[in-house]
Amino acid sequence: MHRLDAYLKTIAQLLPAAERHDIVKELSENLLSHIEDREARLRRPLTDAEIEALARDFGSPLEVAGRYRQDTRVLAFGRILVGPVLFPFYAKVLAFNLGITAAAITIVAAVLRTQFTNLPQTLLVHLSIQFGIVTVIFSLAERGLGSRHESFRAAYQALLTPPSRGSDHSRVSRLGSLSQIVALVVLLAWLPAFGNAARGALAEIGLALAPAWHAVYVTLACLWGAGIVQAAINVVRPQWTRVYWVTRAASDLAWLVMVTALLGAGAWVVPLGTGVSSPAVSRVAHGVSHGIFVSLVVTAVISAIVVFFDLRRLAGLERGRRGGSSGRASSTAEEHRT
Amino acid sequence: MNPELYENLRLELRRGSVIVAVLAQLRQEHYGYMLRKALADEGMAIDENTLYPLLRRLESQGLLVSQWREEDKRNKRFYRLSADGEQILARLLEEWRNITDSLTRIADDAPSAPRRG
Numbered sequence: 213m214h215r216l217d218a219y220l221k222t223i224a225q226l227l228p229a230a231e232r233h234d235i236v237k238e239l240s241e242n243l244l245s246h247i248e249d250r251e252a253r254l255r256r257p258l259t260d261a262e263i264e265a266l267a268r269d270f271g272s273p274l275e276v277a278g279r280y281r282q283d284t285r286v287l288a289f290g291r292i293l294v295g296p297v298l299f300p301f302y303a304k305v306l307a308f309n310l311g312i313t314a315a316a317i318t319i320v321a322a323v324l325r326t327q328f329t330n331l332p333q334t335l336l337v338h339l340s341i342q343f344g345i346v347t348v349i350f351s352l353a354e355r356g357l358g359s360r361h362e363s364f365r366a367a368y369q370a371l372l373t374p375p376s377r378g379s380d381h382s383r384v385s386r387l388g389s390l391s392q393i394v395a396l397v398v399l400l401a402w403l404p405a406f407g408n409a410a411r412g413a414l415a416e417i418g419l420a421l422a423p424a425w426h427a428v429y430v431t432l433a434c435l436w437g438a439g440i441v442q443a444a445i446n447v448v449r450p451q452w453t454r455v456y457w458v459t460r461a462a463s464d465l466a467w468l469v470m471v472t473a474l475l476g477a478g479a480w481v482v483p484l485g486t487g488v489s490s491p492a493v494s495r496v497a498h499g500v501s502h503g504i505f506v507s508l509v510v511t512a513v514i515s516a517i518v519v520f521f522d523l524r525r526l527a528g529l530e531r532g533r534r535g536g537s538s539g540r541a542s543s544t545a546e547e548h549r550t
Numbered sequence: 551m552n553p554e555l556y557e558n559l560r561l562e563l564r565r566g567s568v569i570v571a572v573l574a575q576l577r578q579e580h581y582g583y584m585l586r587k588a589l590a591d592e593g594m595a596i597d598e599n600t601l602y603p604l605l606r607r608l609e610s611q612g613l614l615v616s617q618w619r620e621e622d623k624r625n626k627r628f629y630r631l632s633a634d635g636e637q638i639l640a641r642l643l644e645e646w647r648n649i650t651d652s653l654t655r656i657a658d659d660a661p662s663a664p665r666r667g
Contacts, residue, residue, distance in 0.1 A: 235602075237625070237627075238582065238602060238627050239602065241581075241583075241624060241625065242602070245583035249583075270598065270599070271599050275599065276599055279599045279603040280603050280606070
């Protein structure tokens with residue numbers, strides 16, 4: 213029954229939280245009815261491979277869960293680009309990426325204040341680029357999902373069906389991991405463009421970023437790269453939840469260290485060119501530095517809170533792992549065999 | 551003939567009738583698995599991934615009521631038609647008969663296709 217439980221748990225992860233328990237209970241009952249029916253016909257218990265085949269015939273978790281979604285939103289320009297099954301993940305990735313992009317540009321605009329005159333245009337360009345890239349990736353995924361090519365469909369089935377071996381531990385959603393990869397790859401690709409935009413905006417007022425920021429670029433690239441590696445691991449091994457939480461805590465901690473190091477740098481902008489600045493440029497540089505200082509302090513405080521919650525969650529997971537290792541036999545399917 | 555086009559039209563034609571069939575079958579109480587078998591026995595096979603979400607939708611619309619009950623040592627969800635469902639079903643069946651009568655007349659009156667050979 214482990215295979216059946218894993219299958220139902222994967223479906224559960226993709227269902228709306230409010231209805232999750234009820235739907236899975238009914239699906240479980242239905243699958244057990246199938247199994248009993250077949251066992252009665254064969255006059256022997258089904259093998260694990262036969263149960264696995266039965267779950268496969270029932271449909272991939274994504275397809276099964278997709279049928280229950282009340283959310284029937286799609287993205288369509290003439291034809292459907294992102295259908296109702298992938299749309300919730302598309303919306304999440306888009307919200308994450310556009311949120312970060314808008315926040316980063318708005319912070320730069322707030323720091324530069326009156327010197328940053330083309331905020332709407334900059335925002336529009338950067339948000340459009342992110343929207344375009346994310347939409348193209350999900351449209352391609354949608355085409356794969358509806359593909360008539362057996363190889364494509366088989367690849368999707370393999371991706372969305374739980375692995376053969378695995379325990380009953382909770383899992384990191386594979387689609388969530390794939391969405392994370394898409395979001396971070398797009399952000400990584402966008403990072404140089406954002407750097408250029410910030411440098412360009414500063415250059416207009418005779419300033420340049422101090423060398424301390426170079427380390428930020430490398431650190432951000434490493435952090436997002438680590439996020440991609442962790443998500444790739446969880447696509448293959450969704451049951452490795454510790455990898456997910458440890459990577460997340462380590463990334464948040466690294467982020468806090470980076471922000472603190474930046475705060476310690478003291479100088480965040482320098483005069484452009486010869487290094488000799490006019491009094492007017494110095495005044496602007498002082499204002500910009502003040503804005504950056506305030507932004508960094510706010511970011512550091514938020515990061516410290518996030519790290520605190522990460523560590524608390526990790527400690528809770530560790531306690532749960534020690535306490536629950538002996539009695540972890542709650543099986544969704546078995547629950548219904550009274 | 552384009553088989554894909556035919557399949558799409560066939561599914562479109564079936565979509566509404568599946569709802570009527572489910573409502574009609576649930577004048578008698580059934581749980582999901584048995585309902586599907588009963589419908590299949592009557593020649594109305596429905597994919598499970600269509601049936602179960604449909605049952606939930608019809609219940610949320612007040613046309614069905616359900617109850618979890620133990621049978622054969624397992625908890626099963628039994629569905630049956632609600633009072634509102636009975637009224638709606640009666641009207642849908644009436645409409646269905648009108649459509650069938652009209653279609654039969656139209657099909658009978660239509661000039662037959664020229665025979666080849």
